[in-house]
Amino acid sequence: MTLTGEDSTVGADPLEPPLMAPLRRDLTWAQVQFMSQSVGHRQDPVLQRIRATAAVRRGTRMIKVLSAAQLAGHLAGWLPYGFCYRACDIAHLRTPAELSLLRTDGAGEDSVAYALRWRATDPIDFEIPMGAAQSGLPALPAHSRVGAMVLGTGFTPSTDDLIPEFVTAGFADLPMPANAQLLAYPGTGDEVVLYTYQPEQHGWLRLAGPRWRHLLEGVPGISPDREYVPCTDAGSATLVGRINDNEYQAIADPPDDFRVRALTRAARYSVQTLARRAEQALWRNVPVWVLQRDESWARLRLVRPDADSVASVGARCYERGVYEVWAPVRELTDHHIAELPYQL
Incomplete structure (x- = not known):
């Protein structure tokens, strides 16, 4: 800063x-x-x-502070979503006590803090929780929210620091870019890279050596000795790219590499166009993302949560700013695949 x-x-x-x-x-x-x-x-x-002045560019390092349970979720396949920060703005915060104010789950300080760090695919994936963009969040009552209050100034609540905050656009899931990292911050001031994301294999490669293996002991469902963790959750957002008239599943490795997803290196051609796809719908006239569904029920996340929409659908706050609810599939209207193109 x-x-x-x-x-x-x-x-x-x-x-x-x-x-x-x-x-x-x-x-x-x-x-x-x-x-x-x-x-x-x-x-x-x-x-x-x-x-x-705190701008996000293509390739800017973004970071989200996690609990142990959230770390386990990302190892299973959760995607980046919700409140996050530029890594450069919080680089001076290196202990669990210092990072606790940035947690989104509303819990207190733990002996170890975790984080997800990734490079931004495009600035349009992020919004500033300030003014009209997120006008409903600051007005939500305390009993309807988790974590720190959203001030609406674009900065996170803090008595000492000036930390600009961001939120993924419309609280959407963002496809995980290549070489994203899962980090740990023990009370020593060290930053430990636990895992790095391998997009072609859709899994996490463990990098933490024996000295840091104990940092994974409190992560539910994860063996500290497991060297590779495949993602079991397919996620609700995907990247697609085109080469001439052919469409492919794509991988982003910002700031410059956007390629076809392929196991063989020779087939990883650069795509000519790139877009993010996800399911959207309306439920009770409230815009939502469709995170998962079967024939009868769908898990939904509110795009623009405010007091009226939260009350209308009975949504629950799962973490700071993130409101989700289950709904019958038959009651969804305007159910479609939304496509957000990126300018390469």
Whole structure:
């Protein structure tokens, strides 16, 4: 993070532009911090300009802090979704106590913090929970939410830090890009890479050596000695690409590699177009993602949760900002496959 009165960004990673604020006598660090934590400054143009400097580019490293149960879910095939952060904005937080404020499950501090880190496929996959984009979340009552309150300023609640937060667009699942990592942060200040994602094999390769094997002992259903963990959950979002008139299942390896999914390296051709696909529908006139379904029932996630839509469908908050519900398939309307094209 850079707080400066100059426009210079010399030495900054172009994929991770720093958060910048034009500090001066009448705009001090304390004032910026106060504005970021005050609901009265949601529409403040100065705060909005500061927040806009924390941009996501194609290839920006994103991170989501996880519990042990959430780590197990991603090992099983969960995809990135919900609240997340740019890795550069929280690089100074390295212990479970420091990372606990970023957890989405509402639980307290554990002896080990976990995280999912991946590179953004495209900026359109992310929204800032600020203003009209997520206007309903700050108004949800305490009994209807999990985790920290959504302030609506674009910054996470904190008494000390200025951390810009993001949410996956419409709380959608995002296809897991190549070389995503599952991390652990013990109380020593170390960052330990536990697993890396292998997209062609659709599984996680363990990288943690014997010294760090104990960090996996508290993860439910996972053997610390297992070197490869295949994903059993197919996920609700897929990438597709085209080469001429042919369509293929695709893999993203941002910032530059978007290819056909193939086990043999010689067949991993670069795709000419790329798009994300997922099921959408309406239930009781509320837009939802269809996460999974059988012939009778479907698990749904609200696209734009607010007090009215949550009450209308009786959705439950499973983690910060994420509201899901089961519904009869026969009651869904406008059920279709939504396709979001990326500009390569």
